[in-house]
Amino acid sequence: MTEAIEKRDEFDVEIKGTVGKPFADDPKFESRNVDVFYGDKQAIFDVNLDIAKNEIVAMIGPSGCGKSTYLRCLNRMNDTIPICRVTGHIKLDGEDIYDKHQDPVLLRARVGMVFQKANPFPKSIYDNVAYGARLHGLTSNKTELDDLVEKSLIRAGLFKEVKDDLHKPGTGLSGGQQQRLCIARTIAVDPEVILMDEPTSALDPIATALIEELMIELSAKYTIAIVTHSMQQAARVSNRTAYFHLGKLVEVNDTDSVFTNPEHQLTENYITGRFG
Amino acid sequence: MPIKFLLITLLALLLFGYFIGRKRSLALKANNGGAKKTLHSLPKYYGFLVSLWAGIPALIILLLWTAFDTTIITSMTVSQLPEQTQQLSQDELGLLMNEIINLSQADKISDVSANDAKMLIKQTAANNFARFSHISNLAKTVLVLVMALMGLLLGLRYIRAETRARNYVETAIKLTMMGCASIAILTTFGIIFSVLLESLQFFKAVPITEFLFGTTWSPQTAIRPDQVGSSGSFGALPLFVGTLLIAFIAMLVAVPLGLMSAIYLSEYASQKVRTVVKPILEILAGIPTVVYGFFAALTVAPVIRDMGESMGFHPASESALAAGLVMGVMIIPFVSSLSDDVLSAVPQAMRDGSYGMGATKSETIKKVVIPAALPGIVAGILLAASRAIGETMIVVMAAGLAAKMTVNPMEAVTTVTVQIVTLLTGDQEFDSPKTLAAFALGLGLFMVTLILNVISLHVVRKYREQYE
Numbered sequence: 001m002t003e004a005i006e007k008r009d010e011f012d013v014e015i016k017g018t019v020g021k022p023f024a025d026d027p028k029f030e031s032r033n034v035d036v037f038y039g040d041k042q043a044i045f046d047v048n049l050d051i052a053k054n055e056i057v058a059m060i061g062p063s064g065c066g067k068s069t070y071l072r073c074l075n076r077m078n079d080t081i082p083i084c085r086v087t088g089h090i091k092l093d094g095e096d097i098y099d100k101h102q103d104p105v106l107l108r109a110r111v112g113m114v115f116q117k118a119n120p121f122p123k124s125i126y127d128n129v130a131y132g133a134r135l136h137g138l139t140s141n142k143t144e145l146d147d148l149v150e151k152s153l154i155r156a157g158l159f160k161e162v163k164d165d166l167h168k169p170g171t172g173l174s175g176g177q178q179q180r181l182c183i184a185r186t187i188a189v190d191p192e193v194i195l196m197d198e199p200t201s202a203l204d205p206i207a208t209a210l211i212e213e214l215m216i217e218l219s220a221k222y223t224i225a226i227v228t229h230s231m232q233q234a235a236r237v238s239n240r241t242a243y244f245h246l247g248k249l250v251e252v253n254d255t256d257s258v259f260t261n262p263e264h265q266l267t268e269n270y271i272t273g274r275f276g
Numbered sequence: 277m278p279i280k281f282l283l284i285t286l287l288a289l290l291l292f293g294y295f296i297g298r299k300r301s302l303a304l305k306a307n308n309g310g311a312k313k314t315l316h317s318l319p320k321y322y323g324f325l326v327s328l329w330a331g332i333p334a335l336i337i338l339l340l341w342t343a344f345d346t347t348i349i350t351s352m353t354v355s356q357l358p359e360q361t362q363q364l365s366q367d368e369l370g371l372l373m374n375e376i377i378n379l380s381q382a383d384k385i386s387d388v389s390a391n392d393a394k395m396l397i398k399q400t401a402a403n404n405f406a407r408f409s410h411i412s413n414l415a416k417t418v419l420v421l422v423m424a425l426m427g428l429l430l431g432l433r434y435i436r437a438e439t440r441a442r443n444y445v446e447t448a449i450k451l452t453m454m455g456c457a458s459i460a461i462l463t464t465f466g467i468i469f470s471v472l473l474e475s476l477q478f479f480k481a482v483p484i485t486e487f488l489f490g491t492t493w494s495p496q497t498a499i500r501p502d503q504v505g506s507s508g509s510f511g512a513l514p515l516f517v518g519t520l521l522i523a524f525i526a527m528l529v530a531v532p533l534g535l536m537s538a539i540y541l542s543e544y545a546s547q548k549v550r551t552v553v554k555p556i557l558e559i560l561a562g563i564p565t566v567v568y569g570f571f572a573a574l575t576v577a578p579v580i581r582d583m584g585e586s587m588g589f590h591p592a593s594e595s596a597l598a599a600g601l602v603m604g605v606m607i608i609p610f611v612s613s614l615s616d617d618v619l620s621a622v623p624q625a626m627r628d629g630s631y632g633m634g635a636t637k638s639e640t641i642k643k644v645v646i647p648a649a650l651p652g653i654v655a656g657i658l659l660a661a662s663r664a665i666g667e668t669m670i671v672v673m674a675a676g677l678a679a680k681m682t683v684n685p686m687e688a689v690t691t692v693t694v695q696i697v698t699l700l701t702g703d704q705e706f707d708s709p710k711t712l713a714a715f716a717l718g719l720g721l722f723m724v725t726l727i728l729n730v731i732s733l734h735v736v737r738k739y740r741e742q743y744e
Contacts, residue, residue, distance in 0.1 A: 080631055109634030119625040122648045131643070132633040182629070189633055 019263045020253035021240070024052035027091075028193060028223040029074060034088035036069050036078065043069050047088075047249045049242060051193075056215060056224045058238035058255065060231060062270065065244040067227045071195050074225065075111035076104040092193075109136055112191035116198040118178035120170035120185070125162050128170040128181055129153060132189035148188055156184030157214055176207025183214065187222075194218065196226040200233065212237050231271055235259050243267045279342075282417055286334060286424055290327045293428045297326030300435045308437075317442035322434075325441045328448050329431030334424035341416045349408045350377075356404050358397060372398070380406040471722065474715035481709040482510045487716060489513060493679035493690075495699060495710045510713055512720060514681040518689035519721075522600045522671060523664040525685055529604025530660055534611025535653070541612070542619035543641055554616065561609040565669040572602035572674035584686055591686035594676035600685065603670050610660035618652025619645060651736040658732035662725045668693040692717050 027050040036044035059067040078084040129149045139145040153159035158180040200208040241258040262268040301322035308314040379402035490511020577598035584591035630640040676688030699714040
């Protein structure tokens with residue numbers, strides 16, 4: 001036990017930079033020197049990471065390692081927490097999203113988010129999906145809106161199950177269906193990036209499999225960043241995997257090489273189940 | 277023994293029962309070599325069981341005896357009265373019994389110096405009454421204590437390994453709680469029933485259609501047949517119109533102000549502001565209504581009159597507007613505090629979901645937070661409305677007494693509650709239509725608030741189904 005702790009301390013010293021392939025040729029998101037503070041406490045240290053267009057990046061790491069915090073920086077969801085402060089640069093298509101002139105509301109329409117706990121609004125299934133479209137005035141009449149709702153539900157793989165119940169409350173669906181409803185709601189706004197914060201952690205294996213399939217389908221059109229506790233999930237769906245440890249980005253690489261041939265000792269310890 | 281001491285003795289017996297029961301069960305366990313599974317329940321449950329056995333039957337007897345002994349003693353005393361006295365009418369007999377009871381409680385019961393025959397009868401009856409009371413009291417004490425002791429002994433016999441003491445005790449606790457809940461319900465039914473009965477009396481004198489649809493309210497009835505001009509007219513419509521007018525004005529003030537301040541407090545205000553402002557807002561609800569009343573009558577009403585006059589109206593110096601405005605301020609906390617609670621209870625995940633789709637704060641509040649909190653908000657508003665309809669002091673002072681049928685807020689109107697107050701204050705006959713009218717008004721008021729409650733329940737249930 002003591003040995004393990006000592007080892008860990010030893011490794012902390014080693015996290016100087018990120019090993020592997022943190023940068024991409026065709027980046028959607030570029031993060032440079034990102035630090036995040038909650039009050040006086042620093043949660044994220046100097047993260048440099050690119051997310052390429054149409055790729056799925058998985059972020060793994062033990063609880064409290066900062067992976068969710070980092071994810072929430074990408075659409076400025078952290079702005080809703082008063083004590084949270086972000087420094088460094090995050091660029092979306094070359095534009096700094098933390099620039100003074102950026103409107104976080106517009107940003108969030110481009111960078112959608114699916115949460116750990118399915119959080120459909122207390123409205124009908126139809127109104128849930130139509131919510132974003134109505135907010136942003138994406139459709140001009142009822143027929144277009146109907147079409148959009150149907151298309152989004154089809155793309156989220158939920159339409160068949162709910163087509164007769166569109167006006168029943170979204171909260172009456174099962175957990176997996178609710179999460180797919182949240183995905184449908186998110187893609188109805190036609191974002192460019194979808195952030196997923198442990199989207200399947202509350203679901204059974206069958207619902208999880210459905211959503212993982214969905215992610216792979218969606219990656220044809222969208223860039224996806226997913227935080228997950230399941231290493232199998234990361235291995236199944238992602239192109240690249242980023243390993244976070246105590247607020248630092250330790251290693252990023254193609255998913256296969258992270259799981260078969262990790263460069264960093266900490267990554268190896270985590271994926272082989274030695275801690276975490 | 278006075279009831280005080282009887283109760284103390286009983287309590288002591290119960291305590292004794294508890295400890296001896298507990299001790300017995302511990303002894304039983306020790307006899308068995310302290311094996312873990314000797315007793316079904318923990319020793320304290322055996323103690324409670326013994327207490328229950330000692331207490332419940334004794335208390336039931338005590339209650340029943342106390343409830344019925346006066347009736348029985350009275351009828352026994354009456355049966356000892358001379359024949360022709362017993363032939364008296366019910367009312368006269370009741371009067372006589374009152375005198376006898378008073379006499380029996382006076383100091384010199386055995387003063388037989390009265391040579392008046394009637395007085396002698398009363399005196400004898402009073403002596404009888406006192407004697408019966410004494411016997412009854414003694415019998416009660418003995419019976420209750422014997423019952424308690426017997427129960428205690430019986431309870432001790434039940435301390436056996438297989439007795440499921442915990443289950444019995446828990447059942448007894450459950451029944452007690454059910455009893456408490458039903459007392460509240462029964463009281464409500466009792467009040468409704470008595471109001472209903474008196475109202476029926478009233479409707480015998482005044483047709484219900486006249487009461488409900490008549491437009492003249494002038495409850496002065498003739499006390500002597502030769503009196504003129506006080507025939508009494510019981511059309512309650514102006515009162516209900518006045519009540520609803522004032523309540524409507526009050527809601528017009530309270531709902532927007534209350535709701536807006538609730539939204540500000542729960543969504544925009546910092547934690548610091550919230551902890552200071554919310555209690556201050558709630559103080560509004562703690563100001564006595566009589567204070568609001570004279571504030572309305574002495575401060576607000578003159579201002580309204582002056583302002584109205586400067587604008588070319590001629591408002592009465594007591595007006596529905598003054599009462600309604602002040603009442604509105606009074607019920608703001610009902611709306612704001614309850615709404616603030618339900619708004620704050622909407623989960624953060626709901627808000628995050630909305631922000632995550634690119635909604636602004638105000639869009640999120642309008643489209644997600646308020647709809648999710650709507651059942652609670654509606655409940656708060658309807659509570660405030662019931663409060664406004666039932667409010668009395670402000671309207672007594674600021675709205676006037678004239679039963680005028682109008683929806684003009686500048687005029688003096690009167691409300692149901694004000695009329696109930698004026699009908700029942702002062703010396704009154706309690707069987708004239710005038711006083712009975714108060715019960716009918718009360719019934720009407722109750723009906724209105726009942727309907728409001730039913731509506732609110734309906735709204736809440738409807739949105740629950742949709743929103744959960």
